[in-house]
Amino acid sequence: MILYNLKGVIIDLDGTLIDSLKIYDEAHKRIFEKYGIKVDNVLDNFGSSPKEIILSVVNRNKLNVDPNVLQKEEEDILINEYLDKIKFNVGAKQLLNYFKEKKYKLGIVTSNSKRISIEILKHMNILNLFDVIITGDDVKEPKPDPEGYIKAIKILNLLPTEILAIEDSIYGIIAAKRAGVNVIGVASGVNKKRELLSAGASMVFKNLKELYNYLVEEENKNNNNNN
Secondary structure: OOHHHOOOOEEOOOOOOOOOOEEEEEEEHHHOOOOOOOOOHHHHHEEEEEHHHHHHHHHHOOOOOOOOOHHHHHHHHHHHHHHHOEEOOOHHHHHHHHHHHHHOOOEEEEEOOHHHHHHHHHHOHHHHOOOEOOOHOOOOOOOOOOOOHHHHHHHHHHHHHHHHEEEHHHHHHHHHHHHHHHHHEOOOOOOOHHHHHHOOEEEEEEOOOOOHHHHHHHHHHHHHOOO
């Protein structure tokens, strides 16, 4: 039972809570256009941090430019031109409201940068919902390393067994599992259901709306059984 002994929820941001991957893909390709580099299949690398993705393109093309400069250019494009295009994934607001009604502690663990993550959360008017936000800037090792989850768990002051993680990527699921957290997958990102299950997700839903419906149904069943 997912809700048994649950006191906290940690959710990934991009691809899980918000629909942003295609927008990142577009911004990522734009920063390399002026160098005459065509970047394909950027989304295949999502789950990795933006810094890692940029560095891999720079190294592969032997580009003489500071990856940190490119990352700032990409962030500027996202904030100045694309922020309004980022939307909640279906069911995201319902699920967040449900968790807050239950008074669960909420956290975000994302591979994205602090700057982008905070700007997005502010834009979506949900920044104040979270008790902890761990970004790629807060860790030495990004997902699939569990460092981000371990830090979030410590700040939430909960046991790993009292937390549910929600992720859309193989890397995210592996990171949560390595931290001892039960993780549910949502196939709203680039990875398919079978891939998320193979990575260690206890269950996989099509989207957050389907997960929300499942949790409400399970809660109702549990309440009826106790009456």
